[in-house]
Amino acid sequence: MTAIQEELEALDRNKTWDLVTLPRGRKAIGNIWVYKIKRDDNNQVERYHARLVVKGYAQKEGIDFNDFSPVVRLNTVRVMLALCTVFDLHLEQLYLKTAFRHGDLEEEIYMLRRFC
Secondary structure (H helix, E strand, C coil): CHHHHHHHHHHHCCCCCCCCCCCCCCCEEEEEEEEEHHHHHHHEEEEEEEEEECCHHHHEECCEEEECCCCCCHHHHHHHHHHHHHHHCCCCCCCCCCCCHHHHCCCCCCCCCCCH
């Protein structure tokens, strides 16, 4: 399976979009593929990555997005680490390969269907 196929299947599996008719007065945002090659310690190709992303520079603040990102504050992390130390708790971290796809948007974003 190619990296592009994997990306499209993950987007479909996560119900990333709905196919709709573009409403009057709205503009669809284009998209572009971003490619990355993951290499091992010997510089051998381990995996190819492909990500379909919208051309964010075409968005307008307040219409297509609001300037907000749910990120944890450093002080919160420090408090959690201190609590784990005090109460001798075990701490784990988790990496989600497709974490960014799980967030809900408040705005309606329209993307062109062409996958250039």
